[in-house]
Amino acid sequence: MPRKTKAPRTIEFPSGEKIRILIPSARIQKRIPELAKKIRADFPNEPLHLVGVLKGAVFFLSDLARHIPGEVSFDMIAVSSYGKGSHTSGQVRLTRDLDSSIEGKTIIVVEDILDTGLTLRYLLDIFQQRKPKQMRVAVLLDKPERRIAPVQADYVGFTIPNEFVVGFGLDYAERYRNLPDVGVLTLNDHSVGPRK
Numbered sequence: 001m002p003r004k005t006k007a008p009r010t011i012e013f014p015s016g017e018k019i020r021i022l023i024p025s026a027r028i029q030k031r032i033p034e035l036a037k038k039i040r041a042d043f044p045n046e047p048l049h050l051v052g053v054l055k056g057a058v059f060f061l062s063d064l065a066r067h068i069p070g071e072v073s074f075d076m077i078a079v080s081s082y083g084k085g086s087h088t089s090g091q092v093r094l095t096r097d098l099d100s101s102i103e104g105k106t107i108i109v110v111e112d113i114l115d116t117g118l119t120l121r122y123l124l125d126i127f128q129q130r131k132p133k134q135m136r137v138a139v140l141l142d143k144p145e146r147r148i149a150p151v152q153a154d155y156v157g158f159t160i161p162n163e164f165v166v167g168f169g170l171d172y173a174e175r176y177r178n179l180p181d182v183g184v185l186t187l188n189d190h191s192v193g194p195r196k
């Protein structure tokens with residue numbers, strides 16, 4: 001018997017917006033422990049300091065932190081790079097700094113998505129000046145087609161096509177962060193992006 005391929009699940013909202021599920025929560029929950037294991041295997045005896053980028057990385061960081069065995073601490077930083085919708089301004093600004101110094105620490109920068117790379121490039125340059133012992137980057141999603149800045153992640157959950165996604169921390173105008181899956185957003189029959 002040929003295997004049936006399931007059509008991707010689509011969620012419709014009263015606003016007319018639709019989300020086509022790209023990565024179901026079960027796959028995310030399977031992948032995060034794999035990344036955590038790899039990170040610990042790369043640094044078997046090091047205390048690790050996770051640096052999450054608010055707000056998109058909140059769920060990824062909290063799941064990742066709980067799956068890395070041994071000594072783990074974390075801190076959060078916030079930047080603003082995108083406006084309210086899905087268009088990038090291209091400019092990155094620090095809106096909340098870390099609580100504590102990263103000097104001499106092994107830090108893992110935790111980001112929701114690596115898109116143009118402008119945000120991460122900006123942050124990595126700042127962090128480098130603060131003299132961490134070692135620095136690595138973990139992202140849940142990578143959209144390599146969109147890259148402008150020279151940056152790549154050491155740990156990638158999923159590589160995705162150039163589509164505007166929401167869920168598992170990612171938002172559209174602050175909405176849909178709470179969706180447990182990652183999906184492609186369509187606004188009243190127009191997909192969002194690609195972004196300029």
Ligand code: IMP
Pocket residue numbers: 056081082088111112113114115116117118119120163164165166170171172
């Ligand atoms: P970059 O500076 O272009 O790499 O973008 C980084 C930030 O843009 C991410 O941390 C997200 O907040 C936001 N972003 C990029 N792509 C998407 C997307 O597809 N959906 C939601 N937010 C996105």
